[in-house]
Amino acid sequence: MNLKTSVLFAALVGSILACNQFKVTETEEGDKFQIHEKGGDEKIQEGDMLTLDMKISSELDTVFRDTWSEGQPVQVPARMGQFKGSFENALFQLSEGDSATVYVKVDSLFGKMGQPLPPGVPEHSELKFLVKVKSVQSVEEFKKSLEEKKEGEAKVVADYVKEKYPQAVKMENGIYYLTEKEGTGAAVATGDTVTVSYVGKFFDGKVFDQNNPFEFPVGLGYVIKGWDEALKTMKKGQKSTFIIPSDLAYGERGAGATIPPFSPLVFDIELFEIGRK
Structure with a gap:
């Protein structure tokens, strides 16, 4: 076997081994x-x-x-799944940095949930979960990272406001707000029903939620606490960023x-109507 043939043979063997490794x-x-x-x-541990x-x-x-298109990875605890061949169980075969496709039988998945197959999913087929394991943290490491993030949040918020909304006013509860358009009449009170439009964003500008119109009673726990507090500063027709x-x-x-945990948020809210209690 000459040198050229040896090189080709080695390349072929390497190719076969690589294909076998990623089968x-x-x-x-x-x-x-x-x-x-x-x-x-x-390997990932429970x-x-x-x-x-x-x-x-x-x-x-x-x-x-x-999630690549969404621009936001997910954070989930490693837990055993509810059926054999579940996506959750397959994760225990992976390690940090792995990229893989997990195949899950739709009959098992939707049968366990007691739900019909959604459009675009043939009977007896498999769902494909293309997954990239970006990081793996132990419970202790995760708790420590959360504490560090919590402790540093006040400075992150203050720096963000200083850069993006230098004219914003800080409330006693820690909410900052900047009014773009003043409203009229009396401010919202607990029990009032409001109709608003809103856009919710992260500090990097990515929109995670928006709705128009959205109607709910204020101060009764239908929305996050920050919303209940923010709406009580608003009047009909007002448009503000919180x-x-x-x-x-x-x-x-x-x-x-x-x-994600410990995420300060930005909301652009416009108040259209107030239904008095």
Whole structure:
């Protein structure tokens, strides 16, 4: 075998080994996954806090969620799933830095939830969870990172306001506000029903929620505490921006996959109507 043939043979063997390494694997426990990029060697343990980017799609490539497009990864604890071959169980086969596709049988997933198959999902097919494990933290590490974030939040908020809204007024409860358009009449009181439009944003400007119109009673726990406090400063026709600290928003728990723990938020609110109690 000459040198050229040896090189080609070595390349072929390497290619075969690489394909074998990243083949679709199905374990005895029913986990089915394919590694695309290998990170660390230490497997995820139950109770670890995971930061993940993921895209969920059907075999027909109908996309149901894509955190890369949303611009915000999800944080979830590593927990055993409710059925064999679940996405949650397959995560225990992965490590920090891994990129993989997890395959989950739709019959098992939606059957367990007692829900019909959504449009774009064929019977007896599989959902594809393309996932990137961005970080893995132990419970202790995660709690420490939350405490550090909580302790530094006041300065983060103050610096943000100084840069973006230098004319904003700080309330005693820690909310900052800046009024773009004054309203008329009496201010909102507890029990009043208001009709508003709003845009909710993170400090980086990314919009996480908006609604027009939105109607609710004030001061009765239908919205976050910061909203109940903010609305009581407003009059009909008023348009204001409120910077709300996390303890008056979603606090240490956050809000599902959308809002991380200890996230101060920005809301542009316009008040259209006040229904007096």
